Amino acid sequence: MKRCLPLAAVIVLTALLPLLLDPRGYWIRVLTITLLFAAMAQAWNIVGGLANQTSLGHAAFFGIGAYTSTVLLLKFGISPWLGMVAGGVLGGLAAFVIAIPTMRLQGHYFALATLAFGEVMRVIANVWTSLTGGPSGLSVPFVPPSFAAYSFKLLRPHAWIALVALVIVTAIFEAIRRGAMGYRLRAIKQNAAAAEVIGVDTTRVKLQAAVISGALIAMLGTLYAQVAVFFDPDTVFSIAGISIRIALIAIIGGVGTAAGPILGAFFIIPLEEIMNDLLSSRAAGLSQLVFGIILISVILWQPRGFITVFGSLRARLSRTVSP
Amino acid sequence: MTILDVRAVSRRFGGLQALSEVMFSVSRGEIVGVIGPNGAGKTTLFSTLVGLIRPDSGTVTLDGRDLAGLKPHRVASLGMTKTFQNVALFAESSVLDNVLTAGLLHHGVDAARGEALNCLDRVGLRGVAHKQAGNLSFPERARVELARALCTAPKVLLLDEVMAALNHAEMAEIMQLIRSLRDDGVTLLVVEHHMRAIMNVCDRILVLNFGRLLADGTPEQVARDPLVIEAYLGRSREAARR
Numbered sequence: 001m002k003r004c005l006p007l008a009a010v011i012v013l014t015a016l017l018p019l020l021l022d023p024r025g026y027w028i029r030v031l032t033i034t035l036l037f038a039a040m041a042q043a044w045n046i047v048g049g050l051a052n053q054t055s056l057g058h059a060a061f062f063g064i065g066a067y068t069s070t071v072l073l074l075k076f077g078i079s080p081w082l083g084m085v086a087g088g089v090l091g092g093l094a095a096f097v098i099a100i101p102t103m104r105l106q107g108h109y110f111a112l113a114t115l116a117f118g119e120v121m122r123v124i125a126n127v128w129t130s131l132t133g134g135p136s137g138l139s140v141p142f143v144p145p146s147f148a149a150y151s152f153k154l155l156r157p158h159a160w161i162a163l164v165a166l167v168i169v170t171a172i173f174e175a176i177r178r179g180a181m182g183y184r185l186r187a188i189k190q191n192a193a194a195a196e197v198i199g200v201d202t203t204r205v206k207l208q209a210a211v212i213s214g215a216l217i218a219m220l221g222t223l224y225a226q227v228a229v230f231f232d233p234d235t236v237f238s239i240a241g242i243s244i245r246i247a248l249i250a251i252i253g254g255v256g257t258a259a260g261p262i263l264g265a266f267f268i269i270p271l272e273e274i275m276n277d278l279l280s281s282r283a284a285g286l287s288q289l290v291f292g293i294i295l296i297s298v299i300l301w302q303p304r305g306f307i308t309v310f311g312s313l314r315a316r317l318s319r320t321v322s323p
Numbered sequence: 324m325t326i327l328d329v330r331a332v333s334r335r336f337g338g339l340q341a342l343s344e345v346m347f348s349v350s351r352g353e354i355v356g357v358i359g360p361n362g363a364g365k366t367t368l369f370s371t372l373v374g375l376i377r378p379d380s381g382t383v384t385l386d387g388r389d390l391a392g393l394k395p396h397r398v399a400s401l402g403m404t405k406t407f408q409n410v411a412l413f414a415e416s417s418v419l420d421n422v423l424t425a426g427l428l429h430h431g432v433d434a435a436r437g438e439a440l441n442c443l444d445r446v447g448l449r450g451v452a453h454k455q456a457g458n459l460s461f462p463e464r465a466r467v468e469l470a471r472a473l474c475t476a477p478k479v480l481l482l483d484e485v486m487a488a489l490n491h492a493e494m495a496e497i498m499q500l501i502r503s504l505r506d507d508g509v510t511l512l513v514v515e516h517h518m519r520a521i522m523n524v525c526d527r528i529l530v531l532n533f534g535r536l537l538a539d540g541t542p543e544q545v546a547r548d549p550l551v552i553e554a555y556l557g558r559s560r561e562a563a564r565r
Contacts, residue, residue, distance in 0.1 A: 183427060186413060196375070196399075198428065199396050199400055199475050
């Protein structure tokens, strides 16, 4: 209970943040995207962290979510809230289908197989023009602002929705980590044969994790579509922009921990924005170069992520406090 | 009353006949030793019984239920599990979490934790419950492995060299534990290289050689069996005396 208090304080302070930022400005967009990516990295963390299966194909589910809600809204006028649920179902289904052949793979092989799956989805979205609009993308139509229609004049509600999403996904992650499924996933990660022999249904547990993770990422795809208003296959099914970025966020922050993806997102997304802001006018590619150098330095400095810095800081603090 | 029935189980790996028409049955509450020279198929036999390896032919029946095609976790839930010869702990997890995970087979997390602590008590490791499993000594890790298997509440428990690398006092403790498990109604199959220990604790001994069941009898019968002496004890009498 003692730990809940600072947590609640952080959530409330973050909720107040959009009120301080210019509602039409640039930074509230950065905040919204940061919260969204933190939530995505947290959903990825269920598979990438607890099961230790480094998926590089999560853009597939993200794109499925973005397209499902937007197509339903465009063609049938269905509220994105319902579209989000439909996208979650489809995303979970896609995760189920891809998990069956890839589940037995480990390490690099798993990463490559999932990477390929993400690419397949991007190609399909580019080709299936009648449904997705093809390479020219989709625009989310303007509807009169209301919560039920998931339409707002300003960005503030989007930031709050992203925050709520982050809190929910983090709560789900924590519940899994502490619950029976977390124990089973950790067992599978360390020794799958031993886990089976002591009664862990390794196939089923891995499938469950994949489906939960895929469904959550797909639902977050709807949030992205509503914020971005316009998107195309190369954005939402992007390897670098989505799949690798969310993996990177979780890894930089500290994989397998609840705080890791949040720390990672609040480091990487604003850093990227600042680099672009400062350096993109100087020379082409300079911002990416500097961004890359910073990332490499961080990985070398803290291979297990930022979370270890906080851990040792806390240890040092408690040592100085207690006599 | 028969709890485990193994009928003509064979398994070939490439050119190696690892198990060849192995046939035996075990009664409830028996302690059965499985001995044989290295490569005789002891570990393969255990892996086949729990479903890690599919037999090419033959059937395994546990408590009247045919195990054909069942995965290890199903076999575990039906009441048979094994320990691993080389110790296969979840090394980064705590000792308690290792054992707790097995308890989840029949319990929720909280009840499984209680069960896990009981199992750790039984192997005398409650004191190290919160240590990381990978940091323990080899004999301790073998006992964690035993506690973890116990926590699945097995009817039939297969122990693959849990006494390797133990000193005499530790070995005596494990033998005491094996007997007390039998008193609780657990049936045990024990692979062990240490002859005195296995002759001492087992009601019956199976001798494997080149994947074949060479002998099946009481320790006295087996020790006198000329085939066994030739195949196994004869060649390693010095080792057996140790």
